[in-house]
Amino acid sequence: MDAALASEVRERAGHAGEYCRMPEASYPTVPFPIDHIIARQHGGLTIPENLALSCLHDNTHKGPNIAGIDPLTARCVHLHDSHPSSTRTGQSSWGTRNLSSTLPNSEFSDPK
Template sequence: MDEGLRQNVRQRAGHRCEYCRMPESATPFVPFHAEHIIAQQHMGTDEADNLALACDRCNAYKGTNLASVDPETGEVTRLFHPRNDLWNVHFVIEPDGKIIGRTDVGRTTARLLMMNAPARVRLRCELSSDELNG
């Protein structure tokens, strides 16, 4: 993947993780990744519509997963797809810094990506809503 494509992914995302909304500026020593929404091993491509900007934590926890288990229903549920889904439909950031899944997709993604790990919630609380919502 060339640097121009990576820059396009960053700009399209507003320099924020497309999963947890963390701005790149919040972790200046830990680079964000242009991650494959559908992993190459599952026939995903390097095309822009299959790439999302992801912080190192979301990228690591997501891995090659396309689905996981909804913690509320126990059903296998697909993950949030940044190109096809609207973030505000599936998630909300609470005043205490926690990301709450509004839908089965949101709950499943928030759980698998460990969006509410204590260090991540603390960092989110230190940021303004403008920084998180662009």
């Protein structure tokens, strides 16, 4: 990823983890990684809409996952991002924006 794109992601995030909102300055010796929300191995693109500044904890725990088990319903659900520019409710650590447009030929749909 080029420096301009990385800078754009950091600026958009306000230099805070986009999943948890932890300030990047909380860890001055370790810069937060930029996460592919939908991993490259799953066809995720290196475009701003599919990138999120992520604290080390969230990045490590999410890994390349594009879906997870909802602990309340035990259903498999697609994971979503939490960019401040989305329709974020603040109630979910994954936010509410569907990212199907970041996958080429995507067949993802909103989990309802």
